[in-house]
Amino acid sequence: xxxxxxxxxxxxxxxxxASNHPVPTALPQxxxxxxxxLRLPSAAAAVAAHGHTLVADTGRVLxxxxxxxxxxxxxxxxxxxxxxxxxxxxxxxxxxxxPRMQRVLNLTGTVIHTxxxxxxxxxxxxxxxxxxxxxxxxxxxxxxxxxxxxxxxIVEGLLCELTGAEAATVVNxxxxxxxxxxxxxxxxKEVIVSRGELVEIGGAFRMPDVMESAGAKLxxxxxxxxxxxxxxxxxxxxxxxxxxxxxxxxxxxQGFTSAVDEAxxxxxxxxxxLPLATDLGAGALIDMAAYGLPREPTPQEMLRAGCxxxxxxxxxxxxxxxxxxxxxxNELIARIRKFPMxxxxxxxxxxLAALEATLMLYQQPEHLAQALPTLRxxxxxLADIQATAQAVLxxxxxxxxxxxxxxxxxxxxxxxxxxxxxxxxxxxxVAIAPVDAPRSGRALDALATALRQLPxxxxxxxxxxxxxxxxxxxxxxxxLTQQIPFLRP
Ligand SMILES: *Cc1c(COP(=O)(O)O)cnc(C)c1O
Numbered sequence: 001x002x003x004x005x006x007x008x009x010x011x012x013x014x015x016x017x018a019s020n021h022p023v024p025t026a027l028p029q030x031x032x033x034x035x036x037x038l039r040l041p042s043a044a045a046a047v048a049a050h051g052h053t054l055v056a057d058t059g060r061v062l063x064x065x066x067x068x069x070x071x072x073x074x075x076x077x078x079x080x081x082x083x084x085x086x087x088x089x090x091x092x093x094x095x096x097x098x099p100r101m102q103r104v105l106n107l108t109g110t111v112i113h114t115x116x117x118x119x120x121x122x123x124x125x126x127x128x129x130x131x132x133x134x135x136x137x138x139x140x141x142x143x144x145x146x147x148x149x150x151x152x153x154i155v156e157g158l159l160c161e162l163t164g165a166e167a168a169t170v171v172n173x174x175x176x177x178x179x180x181x182x183x184x185x186x187x188x189k190e191v192i193v194s195r196g197e198l199v200e201i202g203g204a205f206r207m208p209d210v211m212e213s214a215g216a217k218l219x220x221x222x223x224x225x226x227x228x229x230x231x232x233x234x235x236x237x238x239x240x241x242x243x244x245x246x247x248x249x250x251x252x253x254q255g256f257t258s259a260v261d262e263a264x265x266x267x268x269x270x271x272x273x274l275p276l277a278t279d280l281g282a283g284a285l286i287d288m289a290a291y292g293l294p295r296e297p298t299p300q301e302m303l304r305a306g307c308x309x310x311x312x313x314x315x316x317x318x319x320x321x322x323x324x325x326x327x328x329x330n331e332l333i334a335r336i337r338k339f340p341m342x343x344x345x346x347x348x349x350x351x352l353a354a355l356e357a358t359l360m361l362y363q364q365p366e367h368l369a370q371a372l373p374t375l376r377x378x379x380x381x382l383a384d385i386q387a388t389a390q391a392v393l394x395x396x397x398x399x400x401x402x403x404x405x406x407x408x409x410x411x412x413x414x415x416x417x418x419x420x421x422x423x424x425x426x427x428x429x430v431a432i433a434p435v436d437a438p439r440s441g442r443a444l445d446a447l448a449t450a451l452r453q454l455p456x457x458x459x460x461x462x463x464x465x466x467x468x469x470x471x472x473x474x475x476x477x478x479x480l481t482q483q484i485p486f487l488r489p
Contacts, residue, residue, distance in 0.1 A: 023076050024077040026070050026076065027070055028071055031067055034059050034060055037062075037063065038052075040082055040085065040086045042090060043055065043059065046090070046093055054093070055093065058096060062088055066088075102457060103456055104459050105458045105480060107474060107480075108470060109411055109412075109461065110413065112374060114417050116459065118416075119314075119315040119318070119319045119374045120374065122361055125321070125353075125355075128354065129353045129354050131353075133353070137353075139154070139349045152169050154356050155168070155356050158362075159327055163298075163303060163310075163327045164300045164303055165310075166329050167330045168327040168328075169326045169336060170347050170352070171342065171346060172322065172346070173323065174279070174313040176345040178210055179213060180324075180342055181311055182211060183216070183339060184339035185242050185275060186241035187214060187216060189216060189240065189241030190237065191216045192240060193207065194221055194227035194259065195221065195224050196225060196248070198218075199246055217239075219235050219240070224253065226259075242275055244276070245279070246279045262276070262278060262302055266306025266307060277307065277308060277309040278302045278309070280298075280299060280311065282313065282316045282317045282417070283313045283314070283316055284317040285298060285317075286368065292379065293378055299325075303328070307328070309327070310327050312325050313325075315417075318358065319358060319372045321350075321354035323355050358372070380472055380475075382426055385429075385471050385472050388428075388475075388477045391477035392471060392474070395484055396480075399484045400489065403434060403489070404433065404447065404489070405432070406430050407430065407431055408428060408430055409468070411468065412426065412427065413470055427471070428470075431466040432467040432469070441465075447467055447489045453488070454483045458483075
């Protein structure tokens with residue numbers, strides 16, 4: 001065992017207590033050897049439960065850290081007591097055994113929150129994933145003929161049925177769908193897009209950059225606020241491969257504006273023998289207005305208007321797993337599917353199972369608002385949300401008094417993920433503010449941190465000197481209120 005360097009004077013450099021008495025410190029040689037640490041009763045139990053490899057490795061790192069502290073003269077003497085060592089080992093083991101990916105409660109007021117995993121999967125999708133992943137499946141195997149099949153065929157029929165498309169294919173996410181569509185249809189050629197639609201989605205998805213990655217040349221037409229049919233017509237040359245519309249899903253240009261709609265643009269494209277592609281982003285497969293929600297264009301409308309290809313996300317308004325859906329004409333989808341990059345962007349069996357089960361829910365539209373969590377949360381009655389907020393107030397108010405005041409407030413939520421950016425959903429929740437130090441950022445941050453440290457972390461938002469917990473996505477008040485005993489603000 002290495003000896004402490006002579007220069008370390010134990011005691012004199014020791015940590016100070018609040019009353020300024022030095023704390024007695026431990027010497028490196030007071031630490032046990034690894035095998036002795038592993039013979040402590042709780043450590044031996046851990047070895048029996050988790051195996052020697054993990055526990056011994058954790059013990060080795062623990063002892064090395066403690067030895068470094070002892071050499072620096074900063075290791076309190078009571079940290080080398082057997083019970084303290086056993087505790088420290090347990091804590092480190094628990095942390096290594098806890099997954100980094102954790103469930104949280106999304107009380108941000110944004111229903112489809114990209115940082116919190118976007119759409120929640122429906123029970124039917126979870127069950128299908130579980131059932132399909134538990135054994136081999138017919139991912140690329142045709143059970144009728146006993147020969148090789150195509151994984152696209154698992155959802156192609158459903159996608160065509162639901163959108164009216166002739167053909168469909170799927171990739172990892174919508175960014176991949178746009179990249180693949182551009183590369184397959186326009187590599188080395190020109191794509192015409194309105195200046196009003198050169199969107200950035202966030203997470204480095206910018207239309208001009210995607211165009212470049214796909215090897216296509218972007219030809220911008222019109223201005224930020226106004227683009228006319230003649231702008232497209234004038235820009236078409238023998239180098240043009242594609243006309244493209246991009247749904248401005250995360251912003252709106254208002255005022256003196258003009259854009260060319262898909263039907264008009266499809267007419268221009270057709271007369272020049274060119275395809276028209278539309279990137280929709282949000283991907284509502286149903287008329288949102290029928291559910292009292294703001295309208296969002298659907299792929300079926302785009303196809304009817306004459307678009308040859310439509311791309312959209314699986315985990316935004318569609319309410320499924322991360323996926324990029326590409327629907328369109330037989331000829332264009334065949335070119336996209338054959339393009340070699342498709343192999344690198346293809347969907348894995350896990351989300352594919354979830355996507356199939358999610359799309360199947362759309363076959364029964366009468367049950368959709370109940371079965372699809374995204375739609376259920378977006379259409380949740382305000383009175384229901386208010387009742388949840390009251391239940392949260394009743395439990396949280398007394399627990400946070402007298403340091404914090406809690407009240408029920410009316411809120412404006414968002415759909416999220418770039419869907420319907422301007423629209424707000426009337427919602428309700430609780431607002432929490434420090435009583436002594438109104439508008440104290442530190443007290444609010446401390447409370448927000450304590451909420452995130454709960455067993456099921458609670459994520460709210462801070463606005464106008466208050467911590468806001470929007471209750472739209474809190475379907476059971478108890479999933480928050482039963483955690484209150486663990487709250488350490
Ligand atoms: C969200 C979005 C994308 C990217 O989709 P992902 O599924 O996140 O890859 C692309 N285009 C538009 C218009 C979008 O709204």
